[in-house]
Amino acid sequence: MKAVRLDDYNTAPVIRDIATPEIGPEDVLVRVGAAALNPLDIKLQSGVLQGYFPLEFRYTVGSDLAGMIEEVGANVSGWHKGDKVIARLDPVAGGALAGFACVPANYLVKVPEDMPLEVAAGIPTAAGTAWQALFELGGLGVGQTVLIHAGAGGVGSFAIQFARASGARVIATASGDGIAIAQTLGADQVIDYRHADFAEMLSDIDLVIDTIGGETQQKSFGVLRSGGRLLSLVAPPDEALAHAHNVNAQFVFHMSDGDRLARVVSAMTENNVRVLIDRTVPLDQFADAFARQSSGRARGKIIATVV
Numbered sequence: 650m651k652a653v654r655l656d657d658y659n660t661a662p663v664i665r666d667i668a669t670p671e672i673g674p675e676d677v678l679v680r681v682g683a684a685a686l687n688p689l690d691i692k693l694q695s696g697v698l699q700g701y702f703p704l705e706f707r708y709t710v711g712s713d714l715a716g717m718i719e720e721v722g723a724n725v726s727g728w729h730k731g732d733k734v735i736a737r738l739d740p741v742a743g744g745a746l747a748g749f750a751c752v753p754a755n756y757l758v759k760v761p762e763d764m765p766l767e768v769a770a771g772i773p774t775a776a777g778t779a780w781q782a783l784f785e786l787g788g789l790g791v792g793q794t795v796l797i798h799a800g801a802g803g804v805g806s807f808a809i810q811f812a813r814a815s816g817a818r819v820i821a822t823a824s825g826d827g828i829a830i831a832q833t834l835g836a837d838q839v840i841d842y843r844h845a846d847f848a849e850m851l852s853d854i855d856l857v858i859d860t861i862g863g864e865t866q867q868k869s870f871g872v873l874r875s876g877g878r879l880l881s882l883v884a885p886p887d888e889a890l891a892h893a894h895n896v897n898a899q900f901v902f903h904m905s906d907g908d909r910l911a912r913v914v915s916a917m918t919e920n921n922v923r924v925l926i927d928r929t930v931p932l933d934q935f936a937d938a939f940a941r942q943s944s945g946r947a948r949g950k951i952i953a954t955v956v
């Protein structure tokens with residue numbers, strides 16, 4: 650099968666012919682239809698995260714996939730050959746950008762009815778992280794106000810839609826055509842971060858989802874109400890700043906979890922949450938997909954189709 654492989658940290662990914670993975674008794678073999686990239690894949694490639702995610706080389710890139718079950722492990726029940734599934738693999742294992750992937754059965758979720766695989770592949774990491782931050786850690790509820798940075802990005806595009814559906818007031822940051830995108834996704838207010846300073850415009854926010862880090866994170870402490878919460882996907886928040894502003898602050902660490910992914914997918918179906926797709930490329934154009942993900946400018950998800 651074809652697979653997008655890394656030979657080492659900080660090397661360009663290359664496409665190679667490798668053996669189809671063997672599955673264990675608790676796994677299924679999925680014929681991959683499409684896989685999505687995430688900023689994590691770029692960080693894994695660069696080696697900056699090797700303390701948290703030590704890779705074994707050669708490594709097949711990618712955690713998010715959608716496809717069809719080809720073979721079911723001996724101890725797996727409830728899944729059958731031909732089922733259309735999505736999953737988030739463990740990032741250290743990787744394996745999504747390939748013809749076939751070995752997937753632990755407890756990570757599998759059915760693809761929503763009528764959703765193409767190249768759309769479904771965009772769900773797992775970005776939607777799962779948005780959900781975890783907003784509701785599991787953020788406790789967002791009706792009538793609260795959330796500030797979502799990078800509203801037109803992979804996580805932000807899901808976060809706007811989930812937050813809006815929950816009855817919260819949604820403020821997002823974006824720039825260029827990302828502003829109209831964030832509005833269309835349901836943001837009540839979109840701040841053009843290149844031309845305006847959100848920190849001067851906002852106050853009394855209940856929850857900030859920090860997808861940027863650095864100065865954006867530091868300034869975000871000042872817009873929260875006393876007792877509010879900042880959740881960063883990028884860097885552990887500064888505890889001294891949190892204390893000084895009398896707010897809670899926490900790093901979000903998204904782990905693969907089939908139960909959460911199932912809740913996310915059913916919430917998407919109930920609330921008509923869509924997958925914003927930046928571009929879809931065939932697997933052999935993975936270099937373009939990597940370049941676009943590395944740019945930090947994506948509007949939603951970058952998808953590679955495998956068959």
Ligand SMILES: NC(=O)c1ccc[n+]([C@@H]2O[C@H](COP(=O)([O-])OP(=O)(O)OC[C@H]3O[C@@H](n4cnc5c(N)ncnc54)[C@H](OP(=O)(O)O)[C@@H]3O)[C@@H](O)[C@H]2O)c1
Nearest residue numbers: 688778799801802803804824860882901902903945946947
């Ligand atoms: N901790 C975890 O478990 C976890 C899980 C998922 C993601 N993450 C991290 O969360 C971050 C976001 O992920 P993602 O998938 O949403 O990334 P992404 O899709 O690459 O985000 C791209 C978007 O960011 C916007 N952007 C860039 N700089 C901005 C700024 N200063 N203010 C507002 N928007 C800005 C861009 O808009 P413009 O082009 O208009 O600038 C673009 O639309 C990444 O660092 C990722 O690694 C962490």
